[in-house]
Amino acid sequence: MTIIITAFERSPDGGKGLARDTRVRWALEETGQPYEVRLVSIDALKEPAHLALNPFGQIPTYEDGDLALFETGAIVLHIAGRHAGLLPDDANARARAITWMFAALSTIEPPILELANATLLEGDKPWSGERLPLVRDRVRARLGPLSSRLGGADWLDGAFSAGDLMMVSVLLRLKPSGLLGEFPALAAYVGRGEARPAYRRAFEAQRALYATIHREPRP
Numbered sequence: 001m002t003i004i005i006t007a008f009e010r011s012p013d014g015g016k017g018l019a020r021d022t023r024v025r026w027a028l029e030e031t032g033q034p035y036e037v038r039l040v041s042i043d044a045l046k047e048p049a050h051l052a053l054n055p056f057g058q059i060p061t062y063e064d065g066d067l068a069l070f071e072t073g074a075i076v077l078h079i080a081g082r083h084a085g086l087l088p089d090d091a092n093a094r095a096r097a098i099t100w101m102f103a104a105l106s107t108i109e110p111p112i113l114e115l116a117n118a119t120l121l122e123g124d125k126p127w128s129g130e131r132l133p134l135v136r137d138r139v140r141a142r143l144g145p146l147s148s149r150l151g152g153a154d155w156l157d158g159a160f161s162a163g164d165l166m167m168v169s170v171l172l173r174l175k176p177s178g179l180l181g182e183f184p185a186l187a188a189y190v191g192r193g194e195a196r197p198a199y200r201r202a203f204e205a206q207r208a209l210y211a212t213i214h215r216e217p218r219p
């Protein structure tokens, strides 16, 4: 059975890899799994066929035979659990790698999303100028301890794992904010993630796709 994931039909970021299908592509590349991509329009996200795959009408989804999953945390954990390359064999190290996945998604990502929303969706509101510094501080409050824990290590807990894949994916969304630059260890960590051949393949696959699609006239 071929694995099928869904992605946006047209890229909101023009192929910069910030949509969440990139992290699933990355996990599939790290573990050497071939996959196909089904593109979904913004309208089709909220139609019954896609809602059957993801009740919240979002991408990415993952289908493998009669298994259908949504939520990138669950998808990446499933891939990492089934195929070698993203989770250590030692049970305790494996549990710690999974802990970092949860930390990325439930402790680090929320303030980063809040910042993205404050900038992109609320930037024109009269109160935005007053609120933005507070939102940026909430991101800093997470990056400081994360940077301290990483210290001078390459990865969060020994060898590269699904925890790093998820953490780097989440931190990548900070690039436009300039905040990563305040934490050089984290900026270098993200750079190491981006330099991995599997990440390069995942990034390039979505970039090339949107480069073609965005040249075509809109239907």
Ligand SMILES: N[C@@H](CCC(=O)N[C@@H](CS)C(=O)NCC(=O)O)C(=O)O
Binding pocket: 018, 019, 020, 021, 045, 057, 058, 059, 060, 070, 071, 072, 073
């Ligand atoms: N927690 C979900 C979030 C999924 C998500 O927000 N997907 C975005 C694209 S990156 C989306 O589909 N947005 C369109 C929408 O919510 O209507 C996950 O990690 O999979």
